[in-house]
Amino acid sequence: xxxxxxxxxxxxxxxxxxxxxxxxxxxxxxxxxxxxxxxxxxxxxxxxxxxxxxxxxxxxxxxxxxxxxxxxxxxxxxxxxxxxxxxxxxxxxxxxxxxxxxxxxxxxxxxxxxxxxxxxxxxxxxxxxxxxxxxxxxxxxxxxxxxxxxxxxxxxxxxxxxxxxxxxxxxxxxxxxxxxxxxxxxxxxxxxxxxxxxxxxxxxxxxxxxxxxxxxxxxxxxxxxxxxxxxxxxxxxxxxxxxxxxxxxxxxxxxxxxxxxxxxxxxxxxxxxxxxxxxxxxxxxxxxxxxxxxxxxxxxxxxxxxxxxxxxxxxxxxxxxxxxxxxxxxxxxxxxxxxxxxxxxxxxxxxxxxxxxxxxxxxxxxxxxxxxxxxxxxxxxxxxxxxxxxxxxxxxxxxxxxxxxxxxxxxxxxxxxxxxxxxxxxxxxxxxxxxxxxxxxxxxxxxxxxxxxxxxxxxxxxxxxxxxxxxxxxxxxxxxxxxxxxxxxxxxxxxxxxxxxxxxx
Amino acid sequence: xxxxxxxxxxxxxxxxxxxxxxxxxxxxxxxxxxxxxxxxxxxxxxxxxxxxxxxxxxxxxxxxxxxxxxxxxxxxxxxxxxxxxxxxxxxxxxxxxxxxxxxxxxxxxxxxxxxxxxxxxxxxxxxxxxxxxxxxxxxxxxxxxxxxxxxxxxxxxxxxxxxxxxxxxxxxxxxxxxx
Numbered sequence: 001x002x003x004x005x006x007x008x009x010x011x012x013x014x015x016x017x018x019x020x021x022x023x024x025x026x027x028x029x030x031x032x033x034x035x036x037x038x039x040x041x042x043x044x045x046x047x048x049x050x051x052x053x054x055x056x057x058x059x060x061x062x063x064x065x066x067x068x069x070x071x072x073x074x075x076x077x078x079x080x081x082x083x084x085x086x087x088x089x090x091x092x093x094x095x096x097x098x099x100x101x102x103x104x105x106x107x108x109x110x111x112x113x114x115x116x117x118x119x120x121x122x123x124x125x126x127x128x129x130x131x132x133x134x135x136x137x138x139x140x141x142x143x144x145x146x147x148x149x150x151x152x153x154x155x156x157x158x159x160x161x162x163x164x165x166x167x168x169x170x171x172x173x174x175x176x177x178x179x180x181x182x183x184x185x186x187x188x189x190x191x192x193x194x195x196x197x198x199x200x201x202x203x204x205x206x207x208x209x210x211x212x213x214x215x216x217x218x219x220x221x222x223x224x225x226x227x228x229x230x231x232x233x234x235x236x237x238x239x240x241x242x243x244x245x246x247x248x249x250x251x252x253x254x255x256x257x258x259x260x261x262x263x264x265x266x267x268x269x270x271x272x273x274x275x276x277x278x279x280x281x282x283x284x285x286x287x288x289x290x291x292x293x294x295x296x297x298x299x300x301x302x303x304x305x306x307x308x309x310x311x312x313x314x315x316x317x318x319x320x321x322x323x324x325x326x327x328x329x330x331x332x333x334x335x336x337x338x339x340x341x342x343x344x345x346x347x348x349x350x351x352x353x354x355x356x357x358x359x360x361x362x363x364x365x366x367x368x369x370x371x372x373x374x375x376x377x378x379x380x381x382x383x384x385x386x387x388x389x390x391x392x393x394x395x396x397x398x399x400x401x402x403x404x405x406x407x408x409x410x411x412x413x414x415x416x417x418x419x420x421x422x423x424x425x426x427x428x429x430x431x432x433x434x435x436x437x438x439x440x441x442x443x444x445x446x447x448x449x450x451x452x453x454x455x456x457x458x459x460x461x462x463x464x465x466x467x468x469x470x471x472x473x474x475x476x477x478x479x480x481x482x483x484x485x486x487x488x489x490x491x492x493x494x495x496x497x498x499x500x501x502x503x504x505x
Numbered sequence: 506x507x508x509x510x511x512x513x514x515x516x517x518x519x520x521x522x523x524x525x526x527x528x529x530x531x532x533x534x535x536x537x538x539x540x541x542x543x544x545x546x547x548x549x550x551x552x553x554x555x556x557x558x559x560x561x562x563x564x565x566x567x568x569x570x571x572x573x574x575x576x577x578x579x580x581x582x583x584x585x586x587x588x589x590x591x592x593x594x595x596x597x598x599x600x601x602x603x604x605x606x607x608x609x610x611x612x613x614x615x616x617x618x619x620x621x622x623x624x625x626x627x628x629x630x631x632x633x634x635x636x637x638x639x640x641x642x643x644x645x646x647x648x649x650x651x652x653x654x655x656x657x658x659x660x661x662x663x664x665x666x667x668x669x670x671x672x673x674x675x676x677x678x679x680x681x682x683x684x
Contacts, residue, residue, distance in 0.1 A: 048659050164579055167572035174565035175538070180559040187547035189558055190538070213606065217599040237642055387631040387640065391647055393602065394626055397610055398651070402661045410610035414603035419678055421599045425592065426521050440565065447554050 007353025010055050011361070019056045023063020024362040027370055031071030033381045034227055035219055035388050037084040038068035039211040042328050044392075044399040046204055052334040055351060058329065059358045065325050066118060066308045066359060067366040069268075073110040074377055075299060078103055078229040083381075086268040086307075089276060089300040096292035104232040108239025109294055110301045111370050113250055117241060117302035118363040120254035121261065121309030126356050132317040133349075136342035138465050139318055141450035144341075146460075146469035147320050148439040148446065151264030153473060155435045157480050158266050166432045169423075173436020176201050177444075184448065193362060196408045203437055205400055207328055209413035210430050212396040214420025218388030221421070226385070229378040236371045246298050249279045253299040257306025262313045264322035265435065268304040275299040309359055316340050316352055320442065324431045327438045520583055521578040523592030528577040535573045605629060617666025618656055619684035622648045657683040 010016065010336040041064050071389035072083030077094030089108060139147070152170055161167035179190045180200030191197040243250060253275030262273040279299035280289045289296045310498060314320045319341035321327035333340050338348055340416030341468045345352065370377075400413045423430050546559040554560060609625045616624075626648035627641055635641065655661045665681040672680055 048655060048661050051660065051662075076541050164576035164662060168535070168569055168576055171565045171569035171572060172531075172535075175562060178562045178565065182547075184556070185547065185549055185552075185558045187549075187558045188545070189547075189562055190541070190545045192545065213603075216606075217602045220602050221595060221598045224634060287636075309626075384635075384640075387630065387635065387643070390626060390629040390633055391651075392643065393629065394609075394622060394648060394651055395604055397613070397622075398607065398655045398661055398663070401610055401613070402655075402663055405614075405662065405664055407607075407610055411607055414606050417604055417606070418596070418599045422527060422596050425595065426524055426527055428527075436565075442559065444561050451553055451556050 003349045003353055007355075007357055010350055010354035011059075011357050013056075015053070015056050016059055016358075019052070019060040020063055020361055021365065022357060024067040024281075024365045027064035027067030027362075028071035028366055028369060029377065029380060031068030031083045031087075032074045032377050033071075033383060033388065034075050034081045034083050035215065035385050037072070038064050038325055040392060041068075042325055043204070043207045043211045044395045046328055046331065047399050047402045048159055049332055050335045051218060054338050055354050055358075057332050057336075058355060060175055061329055061332065062355065062358055063307070063362045064491065065329075066305075066362050068303075069304050069308075070111060070114050070366050070370060071377065073114065074107065074374065075227055075229055075381060077106045077110060077297075078232070078378065079227055081227060084362035086272065086304045087300075089272045089304075090297060092276075092290050092300070093296035094294045097294075097297070098291070102292070103230075104234035104236065105238055105242070105294075106297060107232060107374060108234075108236045109242055110239070111236070111298050111367060112239040113298040113301035114242040114305040115363055115367045116250045117254040117257055117305035118309065119360070120251065120302070121258050121306035122356060122359045122363070124258045124306075125309045125313060125359075128313065129345075129352070129356075132313065133345040134478075136317040136345055138463075139342055140463070140466075141446040142454075142460050143463070143465045143469060144318055145443055145446035146233070146466055146473065147251075147264070147314070147318055147448060148442045150473050150476070151320060151322065151435060151439050152443075153476060154263060154264075154265030155432050157476065158270060159429050159432070162428060165428045169429065170432035170436040173433040173438075174443075175436075176206065176433070176439030177203075179440045196406075201412065202409065203327075203331060203434075204403055204405065205409045205413045206416050206437065207434060208396055208399045210420040210423075210433060211324070211417025212392055212399065213334045213413055213417025214424055214430075216389045216392035216396060217417055217421040218424050219385045219392070222385065224384055224386040226383070227381050229381060229501065231375040231378050236374065242294060243298065246295055249275075249282075249295050250298050250302045251280055251452050253302035254306040257303040258310040261307035261310025261322065264314055264320055264439070266322070268307045271303040271307060272300050275303040305309075312355065312359075314357075314402050316344055317342070319344075319481075321435070325435045330438060387455065403453035520580065520586060521592070522586045522588035523596070524586070525577070525580040526589060526593055528573065528580040532570070532573040532577050535569040536567055539563075541571055542566065559566050605632070613666065614664045615667050617680065617684065618663050619649070619652045619680070620666070620668065622652050652684060 027038065030036050030038065042061050045061065049060060063293050068084050069086055072087035073090050073094065074083060076082040076087040076091040078098055080091050080095040082088045082091055094106045094110060097103065146435070156163055156166045179197055181198050182189055185307055188198065232346050256275040257271045260266045276296060276299045279295045283289065283295050285293065311322045311326045314322050315326045315330065319330070319339065321330050330340065338344065338351065397410070400410050403409060461467045527653055542559065542563050548557055548559050550613050605625070609621065612621045627645040630640055630644040656663055668678055669680040
């Protein structure tokens with residue numbers, strides 16, 4: 001109880017409250033503008049938050065992360081263009097509803113489902129906390145190594161139809177983090193005699209290049225457009241009542257969001273598709289799915305909004321980020337010497353509770369904001385895409401240069417920007433590179449520190465948690481091979497080259 | 506024939522034009538990097554294999570090469586999508602904007618954050634095709650807001666421009682601190 005008060009006290013500061021408002025409302029706006037997503041915004045703001053208190057910086061970034069999907073539903077529903085990548089499924093049913101003259105009903109349902117998912121996710125996070133505090137200390141070096149390995153395997157396997165590309169990029173990420181001076185043996189790795197490579201390739205420089213600069217290049221080299229969303233009329237509370245009729249779908253979808261959000265490497269897309277499939281299979285009107293089904297819309301929005309809170313579970317408890325945004329947040333913890341992992345629950349439990357409350361508050365703020373300002377947002381999002389590209393390029397400079405005032409960093413980031421653009425245009429995933437860098441670093445450190453206690457390879461899995469993790473890895477691989485064989489034997493449908501149009505913007 | 510079809514379906518992937526060019530580039534990159542592993546990493550005698558500085562680069566690059574090989578195989582065996590070289594040209598177009606970005610970053614320490622940002626925002630807006638006064642004013646105002654927000658309010662670590670040294674005393678201090 002004392003810790004709960006301490007957590008609340010952490011939030012009772014003007015700068016934290018301001019960060020919460022800026023993050024949550026800014027996140028909605030960023031999410032609502034097609035072409036900028038939470039990844040771009042978080043990447044740009046990341047270095048700026050290093051000078052702030054951890055709770056202030058994290059609250060702002062969490063605000064952007066948690067609220068962008070609310071905003072992303074607006075263009076997905078009104079103009080069939082998802083504001084963020086994870087709102088793509090929302091447009092399947094949201095846009096047909098707008099075409100049928102039910103735009104405000106669809107938006108209202110999306111907000112309500114998002115709120116339901118968000119609060120459900122936080123509820124799970126809070127109720128799991130005592131269990132996490134118990135289990136987290138059981139994670140030693142070998143367990144964290146195996147969990148990170150599982151994350152890498154899952155991030156590769158989650159990209160169905162693009163597994164080889166995801167594999168290449170994840171391995172590229174692991175390789176990138178090895179470049180520079182090895183911290184233990186003090187030997188150079190892949191520096192080619194260049195002194196600027198001795199300190200390694202900075203994660204934030206890569207993140208800014210791959211997410212922010214690439215998006216600027218993408219927008220500047222593409223045709224100029226301007227999203228034209230029409231204002232909606234009607235009561236926004238109508239969706240809350242309707243959501244109550246579909247509580248089951250909303251809860252199950254949120255459950256999928258929580259479970260898959262907790263598992264590193266899977267995230268929103270898998271959760272959404274699983275909940276959508278569930279909703280369709282159990283619906284009384286399965287034929288309405290894709291043509292304006294409220295249940296489909298609820299399944300999609302509840303699932304993706306339950307993920308942010310759930311994604312904090314592996315991050316806080318084990319220091320393992322499950323996707324790109326939490327990987328970026330990890331660096332905020334490190335900069336302030338707050339190391340996420342088992343010791344966080346012992347030494348900084350007030351910060352953990354503070355973050356929980358911040359998550360609840362941001363959902364409430366966003367919900368209230370959206371109920372009154374949806375039509376205002378439809379005007380704000382009309383910004384022209386190339387102009388947006390110019391602004392992202394200008395803002396990216398702040399992010400890269402403020403790190404250590406290095407022109408070399410800017411050049412490296414620009415290089416990754418071009419790589420990011422190529423990947424985006426080819427519809428290949430960027431996230432495996434980032435997770436490869438972060439999880440690769442964790443794997444290397446943890447395997448090294450586990451070595452002195454290992455006499456035989458079997459010692460790696462002689463503890464309960466490590467054995468369970470190993471069994472999960474084997475199971476995941478076996479299931480994947482089984483699916484491949486089943487698919488191979490079954491009839492092959494026509495190719496859908498846009499299936500993975502899932503780049504993080 | 507059926508065997509070829511089977512192989513095709515096994516490696517069938519979701520693709521866009523230019524995929525095979527990327528597949529070749531990434532394979533060449535990974536093979537080159539792997540070929541440098543003995544030159545660019547060390548092996549400490551007596552140390553355990555998993556703790557060697559060479560271990561992770563070798564593992565990651567070997568697997569990267571294997572994946573890249575299969576990626577290329579998948580591309581080569583899939584149905585050709587037209588527009589490969591047009592796509593490559595659009596990749597090259599991005600280098601122009603990478604150049605703009607580097608030029609912007611290189612100018613700031615000399616010409617100051619505020620003037621450089623305003624200049625590049627307007628120049629880039631013109632380059633992007635905007636000619637109307639409304640858009641150019643929007644570019645100027647947005648760049649001023651960005652500078653004030655990051656440099657004056659958030660006090661982000663950005664260099665002061667050499668150009669500010671030429672300003673009169675009062676202005677110089679103000680510009681050096683806030684813009």
